[in-house]
Amino acid sequence: MDSFFSDNLSASSTIPFLNVETPLDSIREGRQNPAPVTVASGQNLNGINFGNTQFGSISGIKFNDLNQDSLLTAGEPSLAGWTIFIDTNNNGTLEATEPTTVTNATGAYAFTNLAPASYTVREVQQAGWVQTTANPGPVNVTGGVDITGINFGNSQSGTITGIKFNDNNGNALFDAGETPLQGWTIFADGNNNGVLDTGEGSLVTGADGRYTFANVPPGNYTLREVQQPGWTQTTPNPGPIGVSGGTNAIINFGNRQFGSISGVKFNDLNSNATLDTGEPSLAGWTIFIDANNNGTLEATEPTTVTNATGAYAFTNLEPASYTVREVQQAGWVQTTPNPGAVNVTGGTDITGINFGNNQFGTITGLKFSDTNTNALFDAGETPLQGWTIFIDANGNGTLEATEASAVTGADGRYTFASVPPGNYTLLEVQQPGWTQTTPNPGSVGISGGTNAIVNFGNRQFGSISGIKFNDTNANSLFDAGETPLQGWTIYIDSNVNGVLDPTEPTTVTGTDGSYVFTNVPPGNYVLREVQQAGWTQTVPPVQA
Template identity: 40%
Template sequence: FTGSIQGTKFTNDLNRNGIFEAGVDLPQPDVTIFLDQNNNGRLDNGELQTPTNSLGGYSFSNLSPATYTVQEIVPPGFTRVTPVQPVTVVANQTTNFDILNIAQTPPTVTGSISGRKFNDINANGRLDVGEPGIPGFTIYIDLNTNNIFDSSESSRLTDATGSYQFNDLQPGTYTLREVQQPGFVATQVPAPVTIPLSTSATVPNFTNINFGNRRDTGSISGRKFIDVNANRTFEPGTDQPQPNVTLFLDINNNGRLDIGDLQTQTDNLGGYSFSNLPPATYTVQEIVPAGFTRVTPVQAVTVVANQPTNFDIANVQVPPPPVTGSISGRKFNDINNDRTFTPGTDQLQPDVTIFLDINNNGQLDRGDLQTQTDNLGGYSFSNLPPATYTVQEIVPAGFTRVTPVQAV
């Protein structure tokens, strides 16, 4: 004893009753209908399936009395609205189960507009290779085209590379403007951008909608030199230029060359230059060459728009440290009276005061260098400038000095 399930797969349910009505609703042919035995919502091997015919009809016959779940592979662009529910089969009866789909409303395809705010160094109205972006500028969509940034208008702030981007823009025509800043003159203003109405996901995104500005800048240049006569002013023929010295603009004034600080090398005439600098004050620092000291004070250097600023930097040579020597020896009891230390015969004299007699008066005075002999009778004076010295001692009681007092 078996039963069957049949029905119609349809769309465009005009009267919203969920039941197929011929002549009103639209049948959906070639849709795969299947009995979902394990209720996982997928068509698995072994599950009964059939395609709908030209009238949207389908049928499953010779079914044992039970409950079944009738599923479909929903066609692209449609959504099933008939609930997934148990369908009961009764012996020797046909159960009707219609399935309604409705067409999905295609999403509105949106576009984007992006570009860069750049320093048009050559003022030709184009973004050329090497022209830098300008951060911190406000780019906005001028909805009412009054050339004024209103609070209700969408805006973006250019990033470190001068870039900006507006996303999810509905089809329409957009006029982009920038909020000008002092010290800049516009050289490129983009035309309005039209995002077309489209149902295709391939609507173009509009890039390279750029804003060009010429920046009013100045420069710092000068000479790095060895100040031979120590007057802090470069004098040709007397002072010497210093090539290959690293100079940098110390942005955070920490006295070190950091990442992001502008730097340059002095040329073979000691010259250097920093150009395209916005009007401001700068600190020009250097990596001081070994053996030199900077004598030009570290100070603020003011850059004025469209003007060069000269700033020379003088170094002087550091005098080399003095070469020194030392005096050392042994204090001993000359047992065999030969005035030469004989190991095993003569005796070492520890704890004897030895001093350099600066004024040669034979006495230990304040300011005379002194030391004590160690347990082996040794003594030493180090870091002595080249000169002649008189080595004296405080002769221990019961002894007489036999080494002559002489210049060392």
């Protein structure tokens, strides 16, 4: 064979040297090398052709797309150590048999010696990052062409985390001592409608009140909480939350639970300061929170009005201490003491802050001249003006400077108005020459708007007087020089029998012979004397 090639081939021949003793697979690439050729003596073989092509390459840069615009812009850092692969089966996953390369310190990668063909190039994702560039379409490599600029941009994902807490003081800050709230739903409001919709990301706060959205792709997000009954959000809804390049956003949500104060306004008929069975409710009364504790309703203080059942309520009250008062109405007196400070804590409903009132009453009556002394104001009897009637508060029977009093008018009437419920003793101030004919009234009870009528009757007394004398001339007249007689008994002969009876009034003449019967009620009386032995009466007895 050596003789064949040296005899028949010139030095300028372009036919490559083939060492047939060399195994075939070691002298050809793939299937392009021809099979062994046998040349017979004098034979000319044609068509033993050799075709060649140039290989191409695909290259690009892996970079941190800080502004997420999918473009490699000045200042954006390269990313080393990322795996780029040719996805031969186009399933998006790196298989063991697929070609790979790793980006270098400058973020560059390259696939070289690529035969002309169409290639799909992909990257292997890394945790905490999101691809910002679209996956490149098929890359068509032709002979000798180097395809560049097949870049992959990524941005680091971030986290959004925070605490859900009970904002007791309502200052929108998570302060020391405030309690984390478990079981609240925080969500990314993708359509910004304030409602958790299907498909929107959400988390539930844990025992420590914390929620965390991890691996959040760069972007702007709106976070909201799902409200729960009885709570009010104290922190403002956050604006758009920007996440980029591994940033961690902290967004806390504060809420606080409000409380209430309620009670009943009632007519305390028995004035015992307790709402008893059967006592009616009072509608239309104003109850207020006395913010400055001065006992007066100010324009800025919260108010409510009792309803048809007497009930009132202040709702949505922040945790605090409150003073509750009522606006008084004319003709009524409060029977329940003003409640002390009412301490409202989050979520508590304070009940039973009741207000009892009883209606004022009046005590009125007439002062009259009881001429017939029957203790009744009869037709024809005269009202008495200018008499003082008083409430004997200490029960000593005497008008004191601090005791309420009224003076009868021209019609004999007196009136104590707006008298609080209670029991009262009424008396009159006596006047000389008069005697009370009506008994002193007992305790006068006032409750629930009652009006008591208490009359006082008096009558004016007279007197009967005269002289007992020695009628020496028997002319029935007390003449000058005639002597008064002392020690004679004069009596009122009530039964007109001419005899002094044990029950009949008597008096004895004095040294001047005079006698007198005082405090004699109006009426007709027969006077007599008790005869003494040796004397004869010269003045006939007369009816007084």
